[in-house]
Amino acid sequence: MTERVLIKDLAAREDGLVRVSGWVEKVRDQRYVQFVVLRDESGAVQLVNGGVLREPDPENPRSDILVPRTTTISELTHGTFITVTGELQHNERVKLGGVEIQIETIDVVAAALPDNPVADDSNIDVRLDWRFLDLRRPEQNLVFRVQTTFLHALRQVWVDRGFIEIQTPKLMASASESRAELFEVEYFEGKAFLAQSPQFFKQMAQAAGFGGIFEVGPAFRADPSFTSRHATEFTSVDAEMSWIDSHEDVMELHEELMVAGLTAVKEKHGEEIKKFFNVELEVPARPFPRIPLAEAKEIVKAEGYEVPRADADMDPEGERRISAHVKKKYGHDFVFLTDYDASIRPFYHMRHADNPQLTNSYDLIYNGTEISTGAQREHRIDVLEAQAVEKGMDPKELGFYLDFFRYGVPTHGGFGMGLNRVLMLMLKQSSIRETTYLFRGPNRLLP
Amino acid sequence: MTERVLIKDLAAREDGLVRVSGWVEKVRDQRYVQFVVLRDESGAVQLVNGGVLREPDPENPRSDILVPRTTTISELTHGTFITVTGELQHNERVKLGGVEIQIETIDVVAAALPDNPVADDSNIDVRLDWRFLDLRRPEQNLVFRVQTTFLHALRQVWVDRGFIEIQTPKLMASASESRAELFEVEYFEGKAFLAQSPQFFKQMAQAAGFGGIFEVGPAFRADPSFTSRHATEFTSVDAEMSWIDSHEDVMELHEELMVAGLTAVKEKHGEEIKKFFNVELEVPARPFPRIPLAEAKEIVKAEGYEVPRADADMDPEGERRISAHVKKKYGHDFVFLTDYDASIRPFYHMRHADNPQLTNSYDLIYNGTEISTGAQREHRIDVLEAQAVEKGMDPKELGFYLDFFRYGVPTHGGFGMGLNRVLMLMLKQSSIRETTYLFRGPNRLLP
Incomplete structure (x- = not known):
């Protein structure tokens, strides 16, 4: 049999016999001709069954082939997977890619049930119930091709820099962040917890x-919220590096990664992203703007928004506003907010040498929303332990973690970044549900 | 300040001022000279403090610098992280890399406690208790650099083939493999389970x-066993592909990946692997030998070993023997055992069209141990459902999975492979505990 050809490669081929495989997106059954739109992972093409006979014709020697094929095509349900061989013909009048295939044979691999549980206007919950059908939409497929390209570009940077890839355990004996959002696992005769982040490891x-x-x-948070940017399980992109002088070194790595990722995505998928999401992807210039958090709060206040929080933190509306400010002033989609107050940062963030109220930390904001937290870590065991106690933590429970610092450790820092959020903001989607393969929330564990 | 130089890059530099950072591996305190062996992530180098003065000497203008430095060096504990500046000098008589550094300044970043909980002859449990110290050994560091290179090469093959990277959820509403080895998670008001594999997704x-x-x-198995090749959490390398004709297509992908991974590892780390593990890495020739399971059992039987199992499966000793047979006969480290009996395969493996007793499946054996199971999957919903019922499963519990097949699906197949096992066998280690960043077993959740 001839080799399968991906639909995106048809236009560059010469006319002649080809084999394509995919699923039926549409059937148009006309009087003398039948059309099928076939889609595969790379695109869509029009298949044609011309010279249609509705009944066997004793005068026509091809009638016994044509009539069954006609019936088969009429009965093809949306979503049925088929393999088709036929004559590829270039034809400028065919809007769909300028080619069509005159059907010779059809092999039905798996017929789809005739009902379609998802319609174009189905709400997100119905779409998530039938995520495997939802993912057939070309824009959804594109999300995950973008994810692939983005991650591969990030890993290339790390590999080029000599970084080591680790897989840290997700089963832990204690909490790595806050005890509040911890999933408990029955672990033989005892208990384990799911890692909220790979921070300690x-x-x-x-x-x-x-x-x-x-x-x-993956990272797990037993977070009961239902916002567009939270999930109980999400993909965390993490890096950590030794011998830094401050969080500035971490931000430089972070910038390099985002530029590499977005450059690769724009190059490979820029046109499709424009077509499907109407987004003109921008590769950010370096350095990204940096604004100390206190200053950022002053800026949005001067522009009429006072962050309504009792603590020193920014809120989502404040992030949107400082992001809009940066976009307007510097034309930049990214901004590092730096030097967060120690009261709103975890105990392991290092504090300024000259002002223990402030931390060597940052959040990275992209198109109005926080995607990442980074920091220099406190590596001095006495300071670290004091900061843990100050936060009301029990150093005994942190025992194994604190041990890491008792036998020597270099200065270091790093960041964690939510992959699904990055994709949501990159492709200007309304929710991480659109950019997560299978979303998990307080009331969603299926499929 | 001068830029930090990685120790591996010193030999290629000209003599002159350099800055290095790492941890103290050894201090030799002699009468008129002090030596420190400093290690970083790339190698080790000798630091020298010459012209040592034990007491301040009013005649010597450098004495007040030299004496404190002398004290500092004498007090350096094993594992202390330091930054040193000094004069790089090439010196053929220095065994360690042919260079040494005359110390100018020492900055102690974090001093290590003087006791060393891990000794060279500590058993594996002590080493795992203090894994972060154990990982400082250069051969352990090498394991994870090999892992990095191996995975990057695999991903390059997938990306070049246009494969999409997915992150499937680890929180599930039901079992994906067997109910027997399932971890249960408290999930808000209900229960969830940890994914035993990404199979369904x-x-x-x-x-x-x-x-x-x-x-x-990660994949999770509540497996109570304590063998050298089982863990409750391990890293699973998974691929799945559409439009295959049989499991042969999956094996071809699998071969291509292993060859690419081993080629990259040999190229980048072959010499170090030889040095630290005394292993001469071999890049396997394609195609890998393929032997139907029944035939493999005949071969080991003819060579004197009857597999002592009630079912149709191979056992670990049988795997070792067939692997030794293949090595001897074909000089090959790998062998695909194919066509497993349906009775010992999951319900979703496709069976032979002409013999429903056998499956379109394989195990890949590497240096005597199974590293992977692959198969063509049954895509016909009626056959799939019947096979599930035959295995005593409740199709209702499989509801969401069976739905995937009701709305059309292509022929497909894939494999899952245990990364830690591959590394164990590649580097001829005695246990996956040596090739897992942090091992998890029935009685090990720490650190």
């Missing part, structure tokens, strides 16, 4: 002398 | 028309 790699490390893996 | 990508997909992520 990527710092362990620093004490182990690994230098730079990275990980892309 | 990577098949979902097939129904979604994604074509080829891959994932590298």
Whole structure:
């Protein structure tokens, strides 16, 4: 049999016999001709069954082939997977890619049920119930091709820099962040917890002398909220590096990664992103703007928005406003908010040498929403322990983590970034549900 | 300040001022000279403090610098992280890399406690208790650099083939493999389970028309066993692809990946692997030998070993023997055992068209141990459902999975492979505990 050809490669081929495989997107059954729109992972093409006979014709020697094929095509349901061989013909009048295929044979691999549980106007919950059908839409497929390209570009940067890829355990004996959002696992005769982040374990790699490390893996938060940017399970992109002077070194790595990722995505998918999402992807210039958090709050206040929070933190509306300000002033989609107040940062963030109220930390805001938190970590065991106690933590429970610092550790820092959020903001989607393969929330565990 | 130089790059530099950072591996305190062996993520180098003065000497203007430095060096504990500036000098008599550094300044970043909980002869449990110290050994560091290179090479193959990277959820509403080895999670008001494999979700990508997909992520098995090759959490390397004719297509992809991974590892780390593990890495020739399971059992029987199992399966000793046979006969480290009996395969493996007793499946054996199971999947909903019922499963519980097949699906197949096992066998290690960043077992959740 001839080799399968991807639909995107048809236009560049010469006319002649081809084999294509995919699923039926549309059937148009006309009086003397039948059309099928076939889609595969790379695109869509029009198949044609010409010279249609509705009944066997004793005068026509091809009638016994044509009539069954006619019937088969009429009965093709939306979503049925088929393999078709036929004559590829270039034809400028065919809007769909300028080619069509005159059907010779059809092999039905798996017929779809005739009902279609998802319609174009189905709400997000129905679409998530039938995520595998929802993902057939070309714009959804594009999301995950973008994800692939983005991650591969990030990993190339890390590999070029000599970073080590680690896979940290997701089963832990205690909390890595806050006890409040912890999932508990029955672990043989005892209990385990799901990692809320690889924080402790990527710092362990620093004490182990690994230098730079990275990980892309799941993180779990028993967060009961239902916003567009929270999930109970999400993909965390993490890096950590040794021998930094401050969080500035982390921000420089972070910039380099975002530029590499967006450059690769724009190059490979820029046109499709424009077509499907009407987004003109921009590769950000370096350095990204940096604004201390306190100053950012002053800026949005001067522009009429006072952040309504009791603590020192920014809120989502404040992030949107400072992002809009930066876009207007510097034409930049990204902004690092830096030097967060110690009261709103975890105990392991290092504080300024000259002002213990402030931390060597940042949040990265992209198109109005926070995608990442980074920091220099406190590596001095006495300071670290004091900061943990100050936050009301029990150093005994942190025992294994604090041990990492007792036998020597370099200065270090890193960041964690929510992949699904990055994709949501890159492609200007309304929710991470659109940019997560299978979303998990407080009331969603299926499919 | 001068830029930090990685120790591996010193030999290629000209003599002159350099800055290095790492941890103290050894201090030799002699009468008139002090030596420090400093290690970083790239190698080790000798630091020298010559012209040592034990007491301030009013005649010597450098004495007040030299004496404190002398004290500092004497007090350096093993594992202390330091930054040193000094004069790089090439010196053929220095065994360690042919260079040494005359110390100018020492900055102690974090001093290590003087006790060393891990000794060279500590057993594996002590080493795992102090994994971050254990990982400082250069051979352990090498394991994870090999992992990085191996995975990057695999992903390059997938990206070049147009495969999509997915991250499937690890929180599930039901079992994906067997109910016996399932971890239960408290999920808000209800229960969730940890994914034993991404099996169902990577098949979902097939129904979604994604074509080829891959994932590298954690998998969880509540397996109470304590062998050298089992863990409760491990890194699974998974791929799945559409429009295959049989499991042969999956094996071809699998071969291509292993060859690419091993080629990259040999090229980048072959010499170090030889040095630290005394292993001469071999890039396997294609095609890998393929032996139907029944035939493999005949071969080991003819060579004197009757597999002592009630079912049709191979056992670990049988795997070792067939692997030794293949090595001897074909000089090959790999062998595909194919066509497993349906009774010992999951319900979703496709069976031979002409013999429903056998499946379109394989195990890949590497240096004597199974590293992977692959198969063509059954895509016909009626056959799939019947096979599930035959295995005593409740199709209702499989509801969401079976739905994937009701709305059309291409022929497809794939494999799952245990990354830690591959590394164990590649580097001829005795246990996956040596090739897992942080091992998890029935009685190990720490650190």
